Amino acid sequence: MSDDATPDATSERAAALGLTSPAAEEGAAGPVRFAVVGSGWRAEFFLRMAVLMPERFAVVGVVSRTAERGAEVTARWGTPTFRTVGELLAATDPELVVVSVPWDVTPVVTRELVEAGTPVLAETPPAPDAAGLRTLWEQVGASGLVQVAEHSPVMPAHAARHRLLQDGAIGQVTSVQISSTHMYHAVAVIRRLLGAGFEPVRITAQRFAAPLMNPRTRAGWTGDRDPVEASTILALLDLGEGRSAVYDFTDNQWHNPLRADRLLVRGSHGELLDDRVTRWLDGETTIDSPLVRSQSGIGQDLDGYDLQHLSFEGQVVYRNPFVGARLSDDDIAVATLLDRTGAWVRGQGEPPYPLAEGSQDHLISLAVEEAAGTGQPITTEREAWAG
Incomplete structure (x- = not known):
């Protein structure tokens, strides 16, 4: 009660x-x-x-x-x-x-x-x-x-990167290399950036153990000084039609400041490395341009710490819809999901992330874990949720 x-x-x-x-x-x-x-x-x-x-x-x-x-x-x-x-x-x-x-x-x-x-x-x-x-x-x-x-796919930086890819900044997107988050979260980012659907995926993977300090966890700073054995999974995903991905995740990578986030997206006309895009411009010109984060509340900016927008070559490619709430990027993504789900149930928007998508993400992530555990290639099948 x-x-x-x-x-x-x-x-x-x-x-x-x-x-x-x-x-x-x-x-x-x-x-x-x-x-x-x-x-x-x-x-x-x-x-x-x-x-x-x-x-x-x-x-x-x-x-x-x-x-x-x-x-x-x-x-x-x-x-x-x-x-x-x-x-x-x-x-x-x-x-x-x-x-x-x-x-x-x-x-x-x-x-x-x-x-x-x-x-x-x-x-x-x-x-x-x-x-x-x-x-x-x-x-x-x-x-x-x-x-x-x-x-993960609607975190501000990933949303901005996806916009750039949709706009053709690096041509036809062919591969993603991600070392950031784990399992279904990483797979969701891979699938969105590659525009992958529900096709079978062939996975080869291996697990490695190596010493690594673990100075911080979700609970805070640990005070640990000595490296301990940490596990890393490296996986290669063949998503068909020339599309590939490399998955690289180490235990506690979310919290360990000694392991940074890394993302590389390659296409037919250039590549995106974290927040920098190298791309073809014309006959004898390639250019290197940053994805720029506009953040208030730094130095003499008295408007409070808040993400304003992300821009690329003078154009806004992501605008924070929750300015004033002082949210972290993770919180912005949570709020975005809530907002879009609310619009969906009211008939005012598309489904934000249907069960079929979430199921496909986890199916592939489970295959990554299985391939790393057995050392044998795994190929997923087309499932009922593929429609």
């Missing part, structure tokens, strides 16, 4: 969390009303968006397993909590529900919500393994109610 709680004013919650709420125009239908199943670390990314931008997003309830955890959530975020999905839906009227629970629980909760006719934004991955992906698709795929919260 619902915990007894009277939510504080949004401004008071924001102040208590050390956050400020920006002025944002309210849409014609008001803020997107969403609920969250789960109360862990990743669920809080969505809850934080409602505190920062109440004109855009409103949390109507959270499902937590215990009353004790529910009380903590209510105290921190000012939202009522429930023990079950049924209780949540009986007491609230969300436009969509974010499912942010352990991998093996996600399909169960997703099915329950779809059976109730409720649109779902499921955290990655939508099911733990290939068999689970296929079963989930068989059970809910035809409903069209499930989107996946794959945020």
Whole structure:
């Protein structure tokens, strides 16, 4: 049942969390009303968006397993909590529900919500393994109610790079090399930048172990001084039609400052290396141009620390839709998913990341892990979600 709680004013919650709420125009239908199943670390990314931008997003309830955890959530975020999905839906009227629970629980909760006719934004991955992906698709795929919260492709820099590729800056895109994030996140970026669909992918991979210091984790600085053995997977993906990708990920690469993000995209008329594009211009000219980040709040800029836009050769190729909220790039991507999912459920936009896409990402990432574990090539098959 619902915990007894009277939510504080949004401004008071924001102040208590050390956050400020920006002025944002309210849409014609008001803020997107969403609920969250789960109360862990990743669920809080969505809850934080409602505190920062109440004109855009409103949390109507959270499902937590215990009353004790529910009380903590209510105290921190000012939202009522429930023990079950049924209780949540009986007491609230969300436009969509974010499912942010352990991998093996996600399909169960997703099915329950779809059976109730409720649109779902499921955290990655939508099911733990290939068999689970296929079963989930068989059970809910035809409903069209499930989107996946794959945020990596819509992070500002990746969105700007994708725009450049679409505009033909380096001609026909042929390969991607990524060393940044892991599994389905990396695959999602690869597939988007290459324009790949649901074709079979041939994967060869190998796992290597080498010493590496681990000075920082999600919990903070470790104080560790001595290198320990860290695992790295190197994989080569053949996506057909001359398209290829190199996947390179080391344990804890998200947090370890000794391993930087790297991205190389090659095309018929040039290449994009991180934030610099080398491309053909005319008969005897190639040029080297940066992707420029416009960031307020640096030095004597008193407007507050905020991403404004990304530009290339004098043209804006990405503009932050949430200026004033002081969001990290990861938070901007989360807010973008929420915003686009809200527009989709209101019939005002395209599906932001359908279940088929999220399933394909994870299918390929599982094949990468399998190929690295066995040392044998793996070729994925065309699945039912390919349509």
